[in-house]
Amino acid sequence: MTSLLQTKGASLERQKFTWRDMVQQPISKLDDDAYTRIMVILMNGIEMEAIRFQHAFARMCPDPELRLHLAKVRRKEAHQQVMINWLIGADHSTLETTIGYEQVAIEVTASIAQNEPDPYLASVYRYGLLEDFDHMYRYSALMDRLEGKDANNILQSYTDILPGRPTAQEHRDPADELRRHYDRKKAQPLSKLNALTIMAGEQQTQNFYQNVGPTYADPVARQLYAEIAHIEEQHVTQYESIIDPNETWLEKWLLHEAAEVYNYHCCAAQEPNPRIRAIWERFLDYELGHLNYVAELFKTHEKRDPLEVLPEALPDPINYSSQRDFVRKVLAEEVDLRAKGAEFVPKAEEGKASQAYRKQLNSEGSPSETVSAGYQWTPGTELMRKAA
Amino acid sequence: MQKATETGGNRTGMQTSPADAAKMLKEAKGAKPTPGDDSGIIELRTAYIEDSGPVGSVPPPASAKGAVKAGAKALTGKFAGVFIDRLGERLAFERAGTRLYQAMITKCKAAGDGEGKQYVKELEHFCDEELSHFRLVGECIEQLGGDPTAQTPSADVAGMEGAGLMQVVTDPMTSVTQSLHAILVAELADNAAWDELIALAKEMGQDDMASRFTEAQQREREHLDKVRAWHQEATLSESRLMKA
Numbered sequence: 211m212t213s214l215l216q217t218k219g220a221s222l223e224r225q226k227f228t229w230r231d232m233v234q235q236p237i238s239k240l241d242d243d244a245y246t247r248i249m250v251i252l253m254n255g256i257e258m259e260a261i262r263f264q265h266a267f268a269r270m271c272p273d274p275e276l277r278l279h280l281a282k283v284r285r286k287e288a289h290q291q292v293m294i295n296w297l298i299g300a301d302h303s304t305l306e307t308t309i310g311y312e313q314v315a316i317e318v319t320a321s322i323a324q325n326e327p328d329p330y331l332a333s334v335y336r337y338g339l340l341e342d343f344d345h346m347y348r349y350s351a352l353m354d355r356l357e358g359k360d361a362n363n364i365l366q367s368y369t370d371i372l373p374g375r376p377t378a379q380e381h382r383d384p385a386d387e388l389r390r391h392y393d394r395k396k397a398q399p400l401s402k403l404n405a406l407t408i409m410a411g412e413q414q415t416q417n418f419y420q421n422v423g424p425t426y427a428d429p430v431a432r433q434l435y436a437e438i439a440h441i442e443e444q445h446v447t448q449y450e451s452i453i454d455p456n457e458t459w460l461e462k463w464l465l466h467e468a469a470e471v472y473n474y475h476c477c478a479a480q481e482p483n484p485r486i487r488a489i490w491e492r493f494l495d496y497e498l499g500h501l502n503y504v505a506e507l508f509k510t511h512e513k514r515d516p517l518e519v520l521p522e523a524l525p526d527p528i529n530y531s532s533q534r535d536f537v538r539k540v541l542a543e544e545v546d547l548r549a550k551g552a553e554f555v556p557k558a559e560e561g562k563a564s565q566a567y568r569k570q571l572n573s574e575g576s577p578s579e580t581v582s583a584g585y586q587w588t589p590g591t592e593l594m595r596k597a598a
Numbered sequence: 599m600q601k602a603t604e605t606g607g608n609r610t611g612m613q614t615s616p617a618d619a620a621k622m623l624k625e626a627k628g629a630k631p632t633p634g635d636d637s638g639i640i641e642l643r644t645a646y647i648e649d650s651g652p653v654g655s656v657p658p659p660a661s662a663k664g665a666v667k668a669g670a671k672a673l674t675g676k677f678a679g680v681f682i683d684r685l686g687e688r689l690a691f692e693r694a695g696t697r698l699y700q701a702m703i704t705k706c707k708a709a710g711d712g713e714g715k716q717y718v719k720e721l722e723h724f725c726d727e728e729l730s731h732f733r734l735v736g737e738c739i740e741q742l743g744g745d746p747t748a749q750t751p752s753a754d755v756a757g758m759e760g761a762g763l764m765q766v767v768t769d770p771m772t773s774v775t776q777s778l779h780a781i782l783v784a785e786l787a788d789n790a791a792w793d794e795l796i797a798l799a800k801e802m803g804q805d806d807m808a809s810r811f812t813e814a815q816q817r818e819r820e821h822l823d824k825v826r827a828w829h830q831e832a833t834l835s836e837s838r839l840m841k842a
Binding site for chain 1: 654701729736751754
């Protein structure tokens with residue numbers, strides 16, 4: 211695809227579904243590549259953000275005609291989200307799905323951090339990366355000690371299971387969570403697409419943990435999900451804060467559709483499962499249809515050229531392969547960074563409000579410390595060491 | 599934590615809401631149902647079953663070279679995959695079972711009136727034995743040149759089956775008796791699976807393994823007998839408490 215707006219895609223009228231179509235055979239937890247699961251999870255997040263954004267826009271929109279346009283596109287996004295999310299099979303335990311979610315956060319954030327042209331924004335991604343990396347370690351410990359399962363069955367050895375920036379130390383005052391946003395007139399299109407992608411991923415993760423946390427009976431699990439859900443809320447706050455709030459609603463809508471096109475394009479180009487690739491290709495076609503639909507609304511309502519906002523062609527894709535080396539490098543160099551206001555600082559300079567907040571929250575114990583005390587990932591679970 | 603099955607304010611049955619229940623029943627009886635019957639459920643499920651692929655595949659069978667190097671008889675025959683699959687299932691089950699017993703021991707130690715403490719010593723012994731069975735199966739997989747870290751299809755399914763048991767035992771609200779029931783269900787499945795694994799091992803010509811599995815199965819039989827007796831006694835004991 212060489213030019214975004216020249217490829218028209220499918221019109222809304224041609225985007226039809228049935229329930230049988232929407233509810234397809236899930237991927238195989240055992241045989242599908244972990245990157246297929248990563249793409250499924252991420253695209254569910256991308257669609258969820260599309261829906262949430264289009265709802266937020268509708269609530270602020272006094273124009274009934276525009277509200278109808280939003281409702282029409284949003285309906286298609288909802289069909290797509292169901293079809294994608296239902297590709298995760300029920301043989302994934304909640305914790306196994308959770309491991310998949312954290313793998314998305316680590317691998318996709320790592321890839322994006324390397325591709326991000328703005329150095330400050332890249333540092334924001336690296337900062338969040340090390341926190342999701344630590345979440346992986348804590349959830350892996352829980353999975354081992356509660357379910358007797360090995361998280362690497364999900365990770366397929368693409369992603370390390372090691373402590374990152376300790377989750378117990380990630381709790382921050384809101385004043386230390388808001389970052390500096392890009393300038394909508396100066397930022398490169400890739401920066402805007404990256405921000406939307408990562409924000410969407412963290413948002414769906416927060417939603418997921420807040421919904422599933424109480425489905426576990428074990429109080430250790432319940433507390434750990436409560437704790438990490440709060441960090442994900444922090445991450446959503448962080449990532450949405452790097453997006454220029456001066457973008458108009460329609461400008462944001464246009465960028466959302468472009469982000470969907472971009473992500474489906476990345477998936478279609480790298481998906482190893484032909485059945486799933488066909489879904490990415492179909493939805494790429496649909497999203498090009500949405501993009502062109504919204505581009506017309508943008509021209510009509512804002513009297514502006516969509517190419518003021520959109521790139522002519524899609525930027526370099528997200529790299530769906532193991533980012534282990536980069537993650538280890540960032541871990542070695544930046545794990546002790548903390549936040550003060552919008553900046554990242556050495557540990558000793560961390561904001562006092564965050565320290566006080568964390569002290570209060572952890573004053574009756576830390577779930578993430580409790581669950582993983584003494585935990586070192588071992589192939590086949592830590593019982594392999596105990597049985598030896 | 600609930601100590602016994604006491605009567606109290608359970609609101610789930612219709613008898614607790616006679617007036618509302620009567621109104622509900624009257625309207626329900628008079629309402630026109632959706633046309634047809636529940637055969638559509640069967641048809642829908644059948645369609646998906648017919649179209650579905652398997653849960654997944656078994657890791658590639660141990661190479662003859664790998665097995666011979668390890669000193670074990672190489673797996674032969676078309677059912678070699680079945681054996682690896684079931685070994686993987688046993689491994690996962692014993693591993694999860696160890697965690698289940700650990701949770702059960704915590705429950706018994708924490709029980710308020712000491713009702714669970716009587717089981718702790720033997721539960722700890724059973725837990726150690728589950729761990730040793732886990733080690734045994736892992737060694738057997740390695741001897742055959744297989745990968746003990748892989749999740750086989752039957753291991754995956756066993757994980758789904760066991761999820762409910764784990765929920766029951768780790769729930770602070772469930773009693774020792776209720777948790778013992780979950781352990782009983784686990785041991786019933788465990789015993790049945792060891793029977794099958796022994797038969798499979800013999801079928802595969804792995805006589806040494808069959809012999810080692812038989813020893814493990816005898817330990818599991820003891821677990822089952824004991825847990826069944828405990829659960830029965832605990833249940834009768836609760837009923838005696840309620841009569842008193």
